Amino acid sequence: MELHQMGVTELAAGLRKKDFSAVELSDALLQRIRKSQDAINAFISVSEELALAQANAADQRRAQGDANPLLGIPLAHKDIFCTRGQRTTCGSKMLADFISPYDATVVQRLQGAGMVSLGKLNMDEFAMGSSNETSFFGPVRNPWDRARVPGGSSGGSAAALAARLLPAATGTDTGGSIRQPAAFCGVTGLKPTYGRVSRYGMIAFASSLDQGGPMARSAADCALLMDAMAGHDALDSTSHPQGAGRFSAALGRNLQGLRIGVPEEFFGDGLDPEVAQAVQDAIQWYASQGAEIRPVRLPNNAHAVSTYYVLAPAEASSNLSRFDGVRYSHRSAVSADLQDLYLQSRYEGFGPEVRRRILIGSYVLSAGYYDAYYRKAQQVRALIREDFRRAFAEVDVIMGPATPSTAFALGAKSADPVAMYLADIYTIAVNLAGIPALSLPCGFSKDGLPIGLQIMGDYFADELILGLGDAYQRDSDWHRRSPSGEGQ
Amino acid sequence: MDTEIVKRIAHLSRIALPEAELPQVADQLERIFALVAEMQAVPTEGIEPMAHPLDLQQPLRPDLLRQECLSREELMASAPHAQDGLFLVPKVIE
Numbered sequence: 001m002e003l004h005q006m007g008v009t010e011l012a013a014g015l016r017k018k019d020f021s022a023v024e025l026s027d028a029l030l031q032r033i034r035k036s037q038d039a040i041n042a043f044i045s046v047s048e049e050l051a052l053a054q055a056n057a058a059d060q061r062r063a064q065g066d067a068n069p070l071l072g073i074p075l076a077h078k079d080i081f082c083t084r085g086q087r088t089t090c091g092s093k094m095l096a097d098f099i100s101p102y103d104a105t106v107v108q109r110l111q112g113a114g115m116v117s118l119g120k121l122n123m124d125e126f127a128m129g130s131s132n133e134t135s136f137f138g139p140v141r142n143p144w145d146r147a148r149v150p151g152g153s154s155g156g157s158a159a160a161l162a163a164r165l166l167p168a169a170t171g172t173d174t175g176g177s178i179r180q181p182a183a184f185c186g187v188t189g190l191k192p193t194y195g196r197v198s199r200y201g202m203i204a205f206a207s208s209l210d211q212g213g214p215m216a217r218s219a220a221d222c223a224l225l226m227d228a229m230a231g232h233d234a235l236d237s238t239s240h241p242q243g244a245g246r247f248s249a250a251l252g253r254n255l256q257g258l259r260i261g262v263p264e265e266f267f268g269d270g271l272d273p274e275v276a277q278a279v280q281d282a283i284q285w286y287a288s289q290g291a292e293i294r295p296v297r298l299p300n301n302a303h304a305v306s307t308y309y310v311l312a313p314a315e316a317s318s319n320l321s322r323f324d325g326v327r328y329s330h331r332s333a334v335s336a337d338l339q340d341l342y343l344q345s346r347y348e349g350f351g352p353e354v355r356r357r358i359l360i361g362s363y364v365l366s367a368g369y370y371d372a373y374y375r376k377a378q379q380v381r382a383l384i385r386e387d388f389r390r391a392f393a394e395v396d397v398i399m400g401p402a403t404p405s406t407a408f409a410l411g412a413k414s415a416d417p418v419a420m421y422l423a424d425i426y427t428i429a430v431n432l433a434g435i436p437a438l439s440l441p442c443g444f445s446k447d448g449l450p451i452g453l454q455i456m457g458d459y460f461a462d463e464l465i466l467g468l469g470d471a472y473q474r475d476s477d478w479h480r481r482s483p484s485g486e487g488q
Numbered sequence: 489m490d491t492e493i494v495k496r497i498a499h500l501s502r503i504a505l506p507e508a509e510l511p512q513v514a515d516q517l518e519r520i521f522a523l524v525a526e527m528q529a530v531p532t533e534g535i536e537p538m539a540h541p542l543d544l545q546q547p548l549r550p551d552l553l554r555q556e557c558l559s560r561e562e563l564m565a566s567a568p569h570a571q572d573g574l575f576l577v578p579k580v581i582e
Contacts, residue, residue, distance in 0.1 A: 101562040194541040208540045237546055306527040309520060317501060324502075326575050331568035337578050343504035355503055356516060362500040363493075363517070373524070378537030380530050385538060418519050434541020 003028045004164040005482065008073055008221035011167055015062065015072045022055040022062070022072030026116050029074050033118060033165050039146060042160040044079045044137045045087050046119035054116040061114060069248075070228055071114030075168040078154050079120035080127055081107050081212070082201040090203045091125040091135040091153075094323050094330045094349030104201025105233045106170060106212050113228040118166060122156030125351045126320065127177055127205045129153050130423040133414045134353045141410070142185060143483040144449055148407040151181030157215045158185035162450075164482055168225055171215045174205050175308050176402075176427025178213050179439035183402035183452020186441045188469065188479060189215040190222045191427075192462050194434035195240030197226075198233035206315035207238070209308075209431040218479055219440060219469030223247035226462065242460075250463035251470045255289040258468070259395040261296035266400030266426055278443030278451040279401045285472060286399075296391040296398060300383045304429040305421055307384065310364050310377035311432070316354075317361025323349060356417065385433040392458040397465060401426055402439040402452035426454060436462040440469045441478035450478070489518040 003025055006014065014020055030048050037043060051074070058072035082088045082100035084107075089095045103111070111117065124134040132140040132155030140155040142148040143163040150159040154171030158181035161169055171178040173191035182189035190213045197212045204210060214225035224247075231244035262283060267276055287293050325331040325345025332344035350358070364373035391398060404425055413420040430437045435456060442453035453472075457465040473479050491510040494517065498505040505513060560573050569576035 098566050101558050101565060195544075234547075234549070238540070238542065238544070240542060240544070241547075300530070303527050303530055306524040309524055310527070321502075325568065326577055327564075328566040329568075335578060338580050339502075340504075341578055342502040343499075346502055347504040347506075350503070355501075355505070356513070356520075358501045358503065359494070359497050359513065359517060360520060362497045366497065366500060372528070375537055376527060376530075376532060378539060379532035379535040380527055382535050382538035383530065383532070385541070417516055418523050421520075421523070432541075 004032055006167065007217050008070070008167050008224050011073055012069045016067070022058040022116060023052060025072065026051050026055040026074050026118065029166055030118060036163055036165055039141065040143060040159050040163050041138050041140050042122055042156040042163065042165060043076065044089055044091070044120045044122050044156070047086060047117065051116050051118045054111070058114045058116060066114065068114045069224055070110070072116060073168060074116045074118050074166050075110065075170070076118045076121050076160060076166055077107055077170045078123050078157050078172060080123060080172050080203045081170060082203070083107055083117070083120065086120070088120065089137070090127070091123040091137060092349065092351070092354070093136045096136065096330065098328055102201060105198035105235060106229050107201065109228050110225070121160060121169060124153035124155065125354050126203070126316070127153040127172055127174055128316070128353050128357055130176070130180055130420050131413065132156065133410065134351055136351060139410060142407050144186065145407065145447070148409055148449070149184065151184035151407060153177040154189070154215065155181045158182050158187050158189070161185065161187040161215060161217055162483060167216060168221060169215045170212060172202060172210060172212045173431065174209045174312060175431050176424040178215060179402045179427050179437060179452065179454060180424060182215060182439040183450065184407040186450030186478065186481065187215060187217055188219050188222055188438070188440040189213060190226065190438050190462065190466065191430060191436060192226065192230065193436040193459050195238055196230045196243040196245070196462060198236045198239050200233055200235040204319040206312040207319060208315060209312060211431070218473050219438060219466045220248070220251055220473070223251055223466045223470070226466070245463055247463050247466055250467045253467035253471055255286060255291045255468070255471055258286070258291040258397070260286055260291050260293050261391050261395030261398040262293060263296050263298040263301070263391070263398060263400055265298050265301045270404050270425070271401060272405045274445045275401050275403070275405060275451050279399070279453050282442035282453045282472065283399050285475070289471070294395055296395055298387045298391060298429065300380065300387050301429050303380050304384060304432060305425055307377045307380045307432060308428045309360065309421060310373050311381065313357040313361035314365050314374055315361070317358045317365065320354070320358055325349070353417070381432045384429050388433045388435055388458070397461065397468060398456040400454055402454040406445045406447070406449035406451060430456055435459055436465060438465045438469045440473065443478060489514050489521060
């Protein structure tokens with residue numbers, strides 16, 4: 001098998017057996033990345049020199065007996081994670097020239113495990129989008145069909161994995177930003193339990209919903225990444241003291257007696273029949289392995305999108321107030337006084353979708369509207385969490401589609417924010433509750449587009465859902481299929 | 489959602505929206521709030537608002553200087569205009 005087709009686990013074995021070096025591996029992938037850039041646009045920055053230096057250091061560590069399973073494995077970070085001494089743009093003109101003075105905890109931990117960072121991945125501006133079309137650095141194209149979107153906001157991560165540019169990537173998920181692009185690109189991504197992965201150095205969008213997570217081509221590879229990524233971080237006040245886990249040790253699970261809940265709310269109007277069929281087939285596979293399938297109700301999922309589009313913009317309007325044109329962001333050249341400097345810099349630096357969400361946030365938090373919108377949404381959020389609580393008293397996991405459709409065409413929804421927001425109808429409730437969920441490939445449409453199964457777990461069931469994804473992938477090959485020409 | 493409201497929240501947001509963009513933005517916000525409006529029908533009396541997924545106490549640490557602080561120079565390196573360790577802004581007081 002060629003190097004670029006191998007996953008983390010296979011590459012780790014190859015490095016261990018000295019079939020190839022970390023330098024050879026990174027070099028091969030950097031060449032593919034260079035060639036793919038015009039067609040896919042998955043990267044915002046490629047750091048060849050740094051990557052080769054890190055790969056060299058990994059080879060030396062190995063020569064000295066270091067046996068970390070991630071040693072010498074290449075990855076790239078979504079450009080929302082701060083990387084010391086490197087440009088960190090968050091997909092925005094506002095931060096187009098920002099050089100981070102420090103590393104995000106996730107970056108530091110994966111580097112500490114010996115991973116080699118190839119660069120920074122394209123994304124929707126400030127992670128606000130479901131198609132990667134809001135990036136200041138241009139849209140990412142789906143390697144399965146370049147006229148289609150890769151999903152968003154972690155679209156660069158998902159497209160790079162599908163195009164076999166790298167075996168692993170980081171992503172972040174505020175309302176589906178790991179799971180939806182994973183589904184659209186036929187890769188595997190985990191949105192961990194809120195608080196298990198540090199948010200330090202991850203540019204904030206909506207702090208009570210944001211969670212970083214791994215993206216790869218299998219659940220087993222995501223588990224290896226989680227081993228290194230997760231864990232308590234004193235630099236993040238919302239980091240959970242028991243966040244760490246041995247995720248890769250939880251793989252290879254027996255499915256006998258497992259109780260799987262299937263919510264009827266996830267199979268209603270608006271769901272593409274091809275997606276419904278592939279997801280039902282995957283659930284039937286679990287049944288054939290001894291799992292018990294039970295209907296569950298999540299009645300308040302119907303309110304998830306509206307709740308989210310009050311709460312996430314409210315938090316965003318507060319978080320993004322730091323971009324003032326003075327300290328580290330785009331500064332307007334036309335401003336006459338300080339007030340004007342703020343106003344102009346923020347108009348010029350933010351794109352239309354980010355501006356729109358800041359406006360929504362300011363509105364729902366302003367005097368006279370706070371109770372009707374913000375407080376009300378927080379109450380509905382409590383009901384959404386209660387739905388999951390009730391369901392998880394009856395079942396171990398919940399399964400359904402990750403997205404209502406396969407990848408849509410570039411431009412199809414970019415003029416209609418509401419249509420775009422509804423693309424996240426199956427992923428948002430998970431963030432509102434704070435529970436973990438995995439998205440993994442479970443089939444293809446007639447047009448040859450990937451379809452994603454979503455497995456949701458209770459708080460701290462990350463190990464369980466990764467294990468269930470891994471069990472399915474040991475008996476299916478959807479996740480091994482690659483786009484013809486791989487987008488090049 | 490009329491253009492006057494959009495103007496007001498644009499100012500609260502410190503974003504200089506040009507007059508010409510106001511009608512389109514008002515229209516888009518109108519449609520977003522029409523989507524959000526369905527939430528109003530959900531009965532929530534007596535429901536405690538949920539601000540955060542984790543019911544954790546905020547951890548406290550001793551109020552001491554951390555050893556590994558970044559230098560002022562590093563922290564200010566990305567400032568668009570700075571001089572002598574200070575951020576420069578347009579003159580505020582004549």
